[in-house]
Amino acid sequence: MKPSSTQYELNKNLAQMLKGGVIMDVTTPEQAKIAEAAGACAVMALERIPADIRAAGGVSRMSDPGMIEGIQNAVSIPVMAKCRIGHFVEAQILEAIEIDYIDESEVLTPADDELHIDKTKFRVPFVCGAKNLQEALHRISEGAAMIRTKGEPGTGDIIQAVRHIRSIQSEIRRLSSMSESDLQNLAVQINISYDLLASVQKTGSLPVVQFAAGGIATPADAALMMQLGAEGVFVGSGIFKSKQPEKRAAAIVKAVTNFEDAHLLADLSKDLGEAMVGINEEEISLLMAERGSK
């Protein structure tokens, strides 16, 4: 049975409830509890955080469903999990264990280099990465109920997330000056429905909630993404790869709420101990953001 359009609305609605919040990567029930106590609005359950996936290399897959269930039982906030791009059976498994949100993620090794999952076939919501407007609209057309920047996971380097969010916004601004025929041409050119493009032009924003992800390591990074227009943030390696995860997690949560208050941000940034070491985007050989760019 194909899910109803009501289900898609409910799935977009859940993303609205996550806004102004921080979604944290966790690998154990203990970490999930720390994240919940620190004020996370959801957790992403995965076996290895992106920095370790990057270090270990090899093929990276969906986490053990038993391990994900352990995290679901440990916390009362929504639990998300990742499946590989195009791997619709991993998604079916995650739906079967009643995950709250599936992240079809470039952090894992892609299973299909042509197609993403047809997300309209699922009742459970999906969040997908996008580094420009075209990618975001393709993912939404496929049924994504939430969009995040791709950033460059596991690096602690914010440059890509900034690039992606600025790119999406400047492309939306460019739409605003387009005539109806320009828009029709563009729709054909990038293979997006005219109605979807026209709605983005009319509202000046994506029709789904947009979060920032990739490389966020400090309260200042999180506030930067919020000031640039993100509606919330994902923090992956940034928390549990740092020296004081509890304190840093709580500080990032407060920074997302009061992202325009520099005095409070200054206080939040004090004595957090060492941040994750981080690697620059030039120093890495694998750009995860390039995965699933079609």
Added chain:
Amino acid sequence: MNIAILALQGAFIEHAHMLSQLSVSSFFLRKKEDVERPFDGLILPGGESTSQGKLLRELGLLEPLKQSILEGTPVFGTCAGLLLLAKKIENDERTHLATMNICARRNAYGRQLGSFFTEETGKGLGKLPMTFIRAPYISNVSGETQILAQCQGRIVAAREKNQLVTAFHPELTKDLTVHRYFLSMIRERLRNKESSAIPIFLPSH
């Protein structure tokens, strides 16, 4: 009339949009200093109650808001907002503002796959569209709390004097009924305030 909307986490902008459609101004509460501004009513939006509850405490908003509610400021909580107001939560030891005589159950319909949309008739409110997102319900009420709506045999909207709660999200629909009802609670209070104010006679010279 000016309404304060708690904006720590969740769907607070949606409430501001509803109020602007009703030509009512609002502002966001994000830190202690914001509570010092005068407001006639308070909205507690949906989101994650654990996240909002922690921020309420740590940003110094819990006590001043609790005081304001106890002094009679009309308050409207949706979903997580309902949980912030509940005196008891049957499946969570933590309570937050704890000013309303209701006992709530968190995530009462299960995970996201249990989220649903329906329509039910509310007491004096007519037919209401109801969007439930990982929603709670009210397992029982006490004191002077009146039940305003039920769904599948569960209490999903209630009022106790100046406090109004819904387990569903009117702010995610186009229906302004519940927000209008809340505004009528505020007007009622403003009228009572005016009539009970002691007239001041200036000495004549």
